[in-house]
Amino acid sequence: MPRCLIAGNWKMNGSLKDSQALALAIAKGAQILPKVEVVIIPPFPYLAPLKSSLVDSHVKLGAQNLYLGEKGAFTGEVSGPMLKDVGCHYVLVGHSERRTLFKEDHVLVAEKCKAALEVELIPILCVGESAYERENNQTQTVIASQLEAVIKRVGIKHFNHIVIAYEPIWAIGTGINATQEQADAVHAFIRRYLMQNGVDLAATMRILYGGSMKAENAASLLSMPNVNGGLIGAASLQAESFLKICATAEEAITP
Numbered sequence: 001m002p003r004c005l006i007a008g009n010w011k012m013n014g015s016l017k018d019s020q021a022l023a024l025a026i027a028k029g030a031q032i033l034p035k036v037e038v039v040i041i042p043p044f045p046y047l048a049p050l051k052s053s054l055v056d057s058h059v060k061l062g063a064q065n066l067y068l069g070e071k072g073a074f075t076g077e078v079s080g081p082m083l084k085d086v087g088c089h090y091v092l093v094g095h096s097e098r099r100t101l102f103k104e105d106h107v108l109v110a111e112k113c114k115a116a117l118e119v120e121l122i123p124i125l126c127v128g129e130s131a132y133e134r135e136n137n138q139t140q141t142v143i144a145s146q147l148e149a150v151i152k153r154v155g156i157k158h159f160n161h162i163v164i165a166y167e168p169i170w171a172i173g174t175g176i177n178a179t180q181e182q183a184d185a186v187h188a189f190i191r192r193y194l195m196q197n198g199v200d201l202a203a204t205m206r207i208l209y210g211g212s213m214k215a216e217n218a219a220s221l222l223s224m225p226n227v228n229g230g231l232i233g234a235a236s237l238q239a240e241s242f243l244k245i246c247a248t249a250e251e252a253i254t255p
């Protein structure tokens, strides 16, 4: 069984003061949850200050985005080495908000995964279908094409170092989560697809679910064999709800 991972994607929310208070509360609450890996993913300006808030805590830091290469004339962008420098372990890649609002295509997403891996940041690669695609039975085709682009550029060998997050677009921020059966079926498909493409550790790769996951539905989603954690948006902005999800994950882990 891969280690369960619960990551809080704060998106573009909070102030420095709020973020520090939230990080401290999460770090404190996570002290009694040693089995689950807890990650917070704040906006860029708060990464460095929050790193200091997390000293002595096993809560890890992730970033919401990165750009390619090490440095250069890319106004407004942040590189993988910079994220490493401020203490990040993880970076989100291919979140649907970036794919849709910022027009990131499959190729750019794959290049970002590669850039992250080159500096030993673990990419959390987000994949998922729209409501229209689900209704038209295109879920598997869409996810396969999102994965294929990354396999092609990153290479099978390195794929084992990636965490995948299945985030159906229709479930993100809507309050409507995928059912445990829907999530498990897609996670199983992702695993199968990766195995068929030669990813030898696909059986133990971590596949997170994201999309309106909250304290109330976490137990049901995390009980599924192919669901190895969660990527949490709205419910990660309050320590209490986020820690409840982490505690549920801790309980779901067999010793």
Ligand code: PGA
Binding pocket: 009, 167, 171, 172, 173, 174, 175, 210, 211, 212, 213, 231, 232, 233, 234, 235
């Ligand atoms: P949500 O967001 O939990 O608010 O639906 C999840 C995400 O976008 O990662």
